[in-house]
Amino acid sequence: MKRKSIIITAILFTGILFVIACGNENSGKESTDQKADAPKEDASAQTEVHGTQIKEGDVKLGNPLDKKMIAEGQATYDMKCQSCHKLTDEKVVGPGWKDVTKRRTPVWIMNMITNVEMMLETDPEAQKLLEQCLVRMPNQNISTENARALVEFMRSNDGEK
């Protein structure tokens, strides 16, 4: 008799624990969901930079290359682009950058860097790349000046002096 009641108590207890655990899991989920939503809204309100569209004539290339801009572009590349782009023609997540300054205009490249959403929605060449890569390049919150420096770094990578 005694043993039976212990077993029953044990079963009931596990049952209750199970219910509590499920309850906790659910409420935990809700609160993390809420947490996940909150910063997202904040982030898009504060930090997402939708650069103004860069137009033909806004960008002037100089010769010889500007060493300071190359260094600035390289620093940004190391930090924010390297994980997806190689400097050779090898594709990682995105296309390799070798000869990118020969396939694209500086304005196109800079819009791709500062306005990637717009480019993927409206530009046929960007859309072709998306079809090949299957990943949308994320907006990296790069300023226009920084994007210009990246172009200088790409020109240098393509052998310009």
Ligand code: HEC
């Ligand atoms: C998470 C991966 C990822 C990161 C990080 C990333 N890109 Fe991209 N990039 C892509 C993909 C993927 C494409 C191809 C277009 C697409 O699918 O959205 C692309 C395309 C490009 C192109 C066009 C290349 C060509 O051959 O015409 C340029 C230029 C470019 N990215 C610049 C940058 C710069 C500059 C940075 C860093 C500030 C950067 N990307 C960071 C994934 C990335």
